[in-house]
Amino acid sequence: MKALSLLLLLIAVQPRSADLGESLVYPTPSSQTTLTIQCPPEEAAYCSEIEHLAERPEIRRAFEYIEATDDDALRDLIMLTEIPAPPFKEEVRAKKYAEMLLEAGADSVYIDEVGNVIALRRGRGGGENRVVAIVGHLDTVFPEGTDVTVTERGDTLFAPGIADDTRGLIAVLYTLKAMEHVGLRTDADLLFIGSVGEEGLGDLRGMKHLFREGGPRIDAMIAVDGTNDNRVVAKALGSRRYRVTFKGPGGHSWGAFGGGNPAHALGRAIRIFDEAAAAFTEAGARTSYNVGRIGGGTSVNSIPFEAWMEVDMRSEDQTRLLTIDSIFQAAMHQALVEQNGMVRRGEELSLDLDLIGDRPSGENDPNTPLLLRAQATIRHFGGRPNIQRSSTDSNIPISLGIPAVTLGGGGVSGGAHSPGEWWINRDAYRAVQKLLLVLSAEAGLSPTP
């Protein structure tokens, strides 16, 4: 117990800063006893699996390779960051990433119908192998024309998309390179993937295509996104997003007075929805809603011919997500009916509801081996796993009951989704070692002869 209290004290006095999050806690790997103490009973089997795996000579050699090629990884990160990948325009970066995966030693690489880059590394079995995938996303949130040149100030690299998620792509690539370098043979087949459409209106279209009916077999998936070393996204935050448009004939505010007014309908719709949704979200699994943008109209003295809004709804729970969605739809239709009841002349108003975002919710079972392996590996590196709920590529497999976690790609970063995005190479290679360890454990290595 003395060892434990000493360890806790050491953790407690570690300096903290907002930028560094949880990632500072790195006891040296030599302090093996403290690692054993830190592993809770329900994870014990996986902690010991990971400890044994980490001792194997081929894994140690892979770790050495990852540390030794840290400068190459940095050079590749800068090169790939400077290839723009705006939403729905990931092709140029995808082509380059496919070349890099092939050069790294993948058995085959292809770009699928929606633009995902998929590299296969065969396992030792025949055609019946399990398949484990590891994924970084190709797309950024930044529109075409954004300057993506990487600039350096001290040890900090600045560029839109450098951390989210170009670093993830590099971590996936170097996991493959390390496996190839030491000739690591896994039981399962591995897929190394650069996905499209992770961000915003991309609406996870890469993952939706990958996990479509009749798509390639995937039994478990690791998404690499963000840079927090301790974060394990194991729960999917689902969302439904709509663009709502009320339309009418429009007209002069004096001359056509009495005609249907889309702006009035919009205001009514927001009030009806807000009241019903506020009551619904007061209790139960956390659920949110937001009218994020509104617009329309021509001038102060014109009846608008159109008024629109964009609405975002989220829930931890898929059933509640669908329920708030039906509350929303009912509110829009009620507003239309009520507003049309007030039209004194001319055409009635119409309503368009366009679903512009649909991300499912879900959770891994806490006893899922992949999840326990991810936690045990974080402990192996001296961290404390922090299970989180978020919206990432893992949403899709999780919602289908396929084990999936999202882990950090290494380094320290900030300003994601802003032009000031930055990344610092602080022990980033350790995240690649972590990914290699989790992936190897999940894919299975046959016993050393």
Ligand SMILES: [Zn+2]
């Ligand atoms: Zn991301």
